[in-house]
Amino acid sequence: MGPVTGGGGHLLLDCEDTAWFRDQPEAARxxxxxxxxRIGLGETRTAELVLAVAELATNxxxxxxxxxxxxxxxxxxDVAGVEVLVTDSGPGMxxxxAALRDGTSTAGTLGIGLGAVxxxxxxFDIHSVPGLGTVQLARFWPRPLPSSVTGEPLVGGITRPISGEDVCGDAWAARTHSIDAGSGAARIGEDTGTRRALTPAPTLDWSALTAASATGSALRASPTRPDGSFRPTVVERPAGTTGTASGPEPGVLVMACDGLGHGPLAANxxxxxxxxxxxxxxxTPQQVMGDVHRALRGTRGAAVAIARLEAGxxxxxxxxxNITAAVVSADKRATLLSHPxxxxxxxxxxxxYEHRIPPGGVLVMHSDGLSDRWKAADLASLLHHPPALIAAALLRQxxxxxxDAGIVVAKGRP
Structure with missing residues (x-):
């Protein structure tokens, strides 16, 4: 099977197991x-992963x-790898x-320094603000490095359970989807998005961790007001249609979900x-929302937001x-409308509703486990970083x- 892409060569990676560690360097190692x-990194590559995690955890x-x-x-x-995300609330760098130069290490660490990581x-990516804290991302793939993972994923997200719970009722997912020209037949990416609701757990048992009608009118947003709010006008369109006047348009579908309450029933x-x-x-988002609505009958139910990203x-x-969704650029945050x-x-x-992500901007969707009082300025210096690191930084803040807290970030497709 080939690499999973989200159109235009943008990589989508399937994100599985999650486990959080706080003040537990040995457990993290x-x-x-x-x-x-377990995932077959190989003895040498696994040793390198452990050494890097040891340095990060000790710091x-x-x-x-x-x-x-x-x-x-x-x-x-094609392949599985490991991603390490590190967040803290200070003191920052x-x-x-200088911290990445060889030979630089803070007192009391293993002495290999961030340059070795x-x-x-x-x-490897890092964002640090003095007095606010640091967010770091490191990925480890088998060697030789597969060509299918050399790009940066278009979408990244993160979840964390409420204190005292081992499972998280929030989840995110992404997949590709296109329409065959001339036939109208749908094609779904075979192996994209999250395989299941992400369930962070403090245990080391990794095998256990992996063991309404969708019809209506589309609302097209006219140019935004100076404050970023919408002035929507109704555009009648046959339910389920998509694409442009020049033909069908491949898309990347992204979902954020918040199961009601928390714990196992919310996670279900x-x-x-x-x-x-x-x-x-x-x-289309409304078609997929209908699929999800039918699937959630008999469960607690959830708040759900679904977006489709296309070229341009x-x-x-x-x-x-109550999923918060916003298109964010360096100087503006435009909130997307959800209904009760x-x-x-x-x-x-x-x-x-239709909107456009400006060049260099991102789409952010998160549950009410995060405050929605953050501003565009809070993300301005993060926008050039990978989506997963942006998500981790906003989660920290x-x-x-x-x-439960869950957030997914998607970068606009050129």
């Missing part, structure tokens, strides 16, 4: 070793506040390039939503419930410990 062996434990490490599996149809990983609802999102035939930054959006309801129980006529 042990989990990294077990994970590398977090000794020199930061509220530091956390997230380990998870990334896959495409005044000179990041940079060399050992296949992808989100898992059902992810499964329906991945397997359903829908190719075009976005179609359909949301039900509970997917799986009660929804109004589904409506789709805006998430609360009083609810």
């Amino acid at each position: 042990g989990a990294a070793a077990a994970l590398g062996r 977090v434990a000794k020199h930061t506040r509220d530091g956390s490490i997230l380990l998870r599996v990334l896959r495409n149809r 005044t000179d990041v390039p 940079l060399r050992l990983s296949d992808r 609802a989100s898992r059902a939503a992810v499964d329906a999102f991945r397997a359903g035939p829908g190719h 930054g075009r976005v179609e959006f359909c949301g039900i419930g 309801g509970i997917v799986g129980h009660q929804t109004r006529t589904l409506r789709t 805006a998430a609360t410990r009083r609810d």
Whole structure:
């Protein structure tokens, strides 16, 4: 099977297992070793992963506040790798390039320094603000490096359970979808998005971790007001149609889901939503929302937001419930409209809104486990970083410990 792309060569990676560690360097090292062996990284590559995690974990434990490490599996149809995300709330770095130079290491760490982590990983990224904190991302793939993972994913997300729970009721997913020209037949990417609702857990048992009508009018947003709000006008369009006047347009579908409440029942609802999102035939946000709505009957239900990204930054959006969604550029945040309801129980006529992601901008969707009071300026210096790192930085800034938290970030397609 070939690489999974989201049109135009943009990579989509399937994100599986998640496990969080706080003030647990030894546990993080042990989990990294077990994970590398399980997915077949190889002895040498697994040792390099463990060494990098040890340095990152020791730095977090000794020199930061509220530091956390997230380990998870990334896959495409060819290969599996490990992604490490590290977040903390201070003190931050005044000179990041200096911290990455060989021979630089803070007192009391293993002494290999972040420069060694940079060399050992296949992808390393860091964002740090003095007084605010640091976010780091490192990816490790088998060697030789597969050509199918050399690009940066278009979509990245992260979830974290409420304090005291082992499973998370929030989830995110992404997949490709296109329409065959002339036939109208839908094609769904075979192995994209999350396989299931992501369920962070503090255990080291990685094998256990992996063991309404969709019709209505589309609303086309006219140019935004100066404050970024919409002035929508109704555009009648046959339900389910998509594309441009020149022909069908391939798209990347992205979903954020918040199962009602928290704990296993909320996670079950989100898992059902992810499964329906991945397997359903829908190719517009309102069609996919209908697939998810039917799949969630008999569950607690959920708040769900679904977006379709097309070339040129075009976005179609359909949301039900309290998922915050916004198109963000360096100087503006434009909020996308969701309607009241509970997917799986009660929804109004589904409506789709259209917007565009400006060059260099992103689409952000998150649950109410994050405060929605953040501003465009909070992300301005992050927009050139990978979507997963942007998501982790916003989670660190805006998430609360009083609810499950989930966020997905997608970059506009050129």
